[in-house]
Amino acid sequence: xxxxxxxxxxxxxxxxxxxxxxxxxxxxxxxxxxxxxxxxxxxxxxxxxxxxxxxxxxxxxxxxxxxxxxxxxxxxxxxxxxxxxxxxxxxxxxxxxxxxxxxxxxxxxxxxxxxxxxxxxxxxxxxxxxxxxxxxxxxxxxxxxxxxxxxxxxxxxxxxxxxxxxxxxxxxxxxxxxxxxxxxxxxxxxxxxxxxxxxxxxxxxxxxxxxxxxxxxxxxxxxxxxxxxxxxxxxxxxxxxxxxxxxxxxxxxxxxxxxxxxxxxxxxxxxxxxxxxxxxxxxxxxx
Ligand SMILES: Nc1ncnc2c1ncn2[C@@H]1O[C@H](COP(=O)(O)OP(=O)(O)OP(=O)(O)O)[C@@H](O)[C@H]1O
Ligand SMILES: [Mg+2]
Numbered sequence: 001x002x003x004x005x006x007x008x009x010x011x012x013x014x015x016x017x018x019x020x021x022x023x024x025x026x027x028x029x030x031x032x033x034x035x036x037x038x039x040x041x042x043x044x045x046x047x048x049x050x051x052x053x054x055x056x057x058x059x060x061x062x063x064x065x066x067x068x069x070x071x072x073x074x075x076x077x078x079x080x081x082x083x084x085x086x087x088x089x090x091x092x093x094x095x096x097x098x099x100x101x102x103x104x105x106x107x108x109x110x111x112x113x114x115x116x117x118x119x120x121x122x123x124x125x126x127x128x129x130x131x132x133x134x135x136x137x138x139x140x141x142x143x144x145x146x147x148x149x150x151x152x153x154x155x156x157x158x159x160x161x162x163x164x165x166x167x168x169x170x171x172x173x174x175x176x177x178x179x180x181x182x183x184x185x186x187x188x189x190x191x192x193x194x195x196x197x198x199x200x201x202x203x204x205x206x207x208x209x210x211x212x213x214x215x216x217x218x219x220x221x222x223x224x225x226x227x228x229x230x231x232x233x234x235x236x237x238x239x240x241x242x243x244x245x246x247x248x249x250x251x252x253x254x255x256x257x258x259x260x261x262x263x264x265x266x267x268x269x270x271x272x273x274x275x276x277x278x279x280x281x282x283x284x285x286x287x
Contacts, residue, residue, distance in 0.1 A: 006033075007069065009034045009172065009203050010031070010032035010055070010067070010086075011030070011032075011065075011070075012028050012065070012066055013029055013064055013065040014029060014064040014065070015029075015061045015063070015064030015065070016061060016062045016064050017059060017061055017227075023227055024050050024227050025051060025224075025227045026227050026228045027064075027228065027229075028229055030232065032172065032220075033220070034171065034202070034203050035203070036198065036204070037198050037204045037218050038204065038218070038219070038220045038222060039217070039220070039221045040052070040207045040208075040224070041207075041214060041223045041246065042247060046224040046225060046227065047224050047226075048176075048207045049176060050227075051224070052176055052207065055086060055088075055172070055174060056075075056078055056081045056086055056088040056174060057076070057080045057081030057082070060074070068085075085169060085171035086174065087165030087168070087172070088175075088176070089161040089173070089174065089176070096149060098149075100123070100127065101134075101142065101146070101147050101148075101149060102123055102125075102127030102129070102130045102146065104130075104149045105126060105133070105163070106129075123145075126145065129145075131143060131145045133163035134156070134159050134160055137159045137162065137196060138159075138192065138193070139155075139156055139159045139189075141156075142156060154181055154182045155182055155185075155186030155187075155189045158193070162175075162190075162194075171201075171202060171203060172203045173197050173203070174204075175194070175204065175206050176207045177207050177208060177209065178190050178194075178206070178208075179191065179210060179213055180210075191216060191217050194217050204217075209247070214243070215235075215240060218235060220232075220235070221233050221234070221238070221243065230246060231246050260272070260277075263276075
């Protein structure tokens with residue numbers, strides 16, 4: 001559902017993916033708009049990464065249509081997707097620990113000096129651009145483009161990868177669990193950078209298991225359960241409890257929490273022992 005009348009940047013219609021005889025994604029219909037953050041949520045194995053791999057050209061859909069600006073596309077490779085302005089940032093992928101910051105920023109798109117046999121990477125230029133782009137994302141402690149990527153913190157690496165995507169003109173920035181291995185401060189920083197990309201008109205797709213992160217930056221939410229789109233809603237349309245519940249695969253987590261609270265209230269604040277806990281969970285799943 002779009003808020004305005006402009007057409008979505010990215011549109012999926014009945015996208016399916018099967019591996020052998022296993023249906024991993026079934027009839028995914030989704031629209032992604034520029035200047036918005038779409039949070040892709042769902043339990044382990046729900047199909048989030050598979051969907052992202054389709055969007056970024058690693059997998060071809062088994063059936064269904066993918067459109068960019070209203071034109072059907074059929075990505076044959078990740079390079080194909082990136083030429084269509086789709087950049088994917090993986091938690092530890094995409095950066096090479098033994099490469100300098102400048103080199104890693106320009107990998108695959110090396111700026112050159114001279115020509116023919118004299119072509120070579122202009123290291124100084126590469127380093128300056130990389131540092132400038134990272135600084136513009138608020139990473140001010142990195143001042144030397146000749147430093148090795150391996151010496152950067154998790155959040156700094158994320159900034160390098162996001163800065164690179166924005167610099168090379170990505171319209172769609174896909175982040176698969178970018179905050180999963182980060183501390184609170186670093187995660188907040190990455191989320192701030194996500195907001196900056198959004199402000200520049202980039203469509204961001206953020207995969208996360210963290211409800212707080214999703215609710216902080218998300219404009220639009222899509223929840224996958226067993227490979228199907230179980231919910232598609234906009235900011236403010238669902239409560240935190242409802243989102244948590246959906247992310248847990250539709251199991252009544254919120255209700256279980258309420259049961260636990262009731263148990264504690266009735267048992268002088270005692271937490272139920274594992275057997276009792278199992279019984280409570282069982283009685284919920286039988287509802
Ligand atoms: N290449 C493949 N061949 C067969 N099955 C696959 C393949 N890739 C993924 N799957 C299966 O598809 C399902 C969805 O996997 P996917 O990685 O998309 O889940 P996810 O939502 O990203 O989970 P997580 O939150 O754990 O990262 C899983 O059951 C997985 O085992
Ligand atoms: Mg995954």
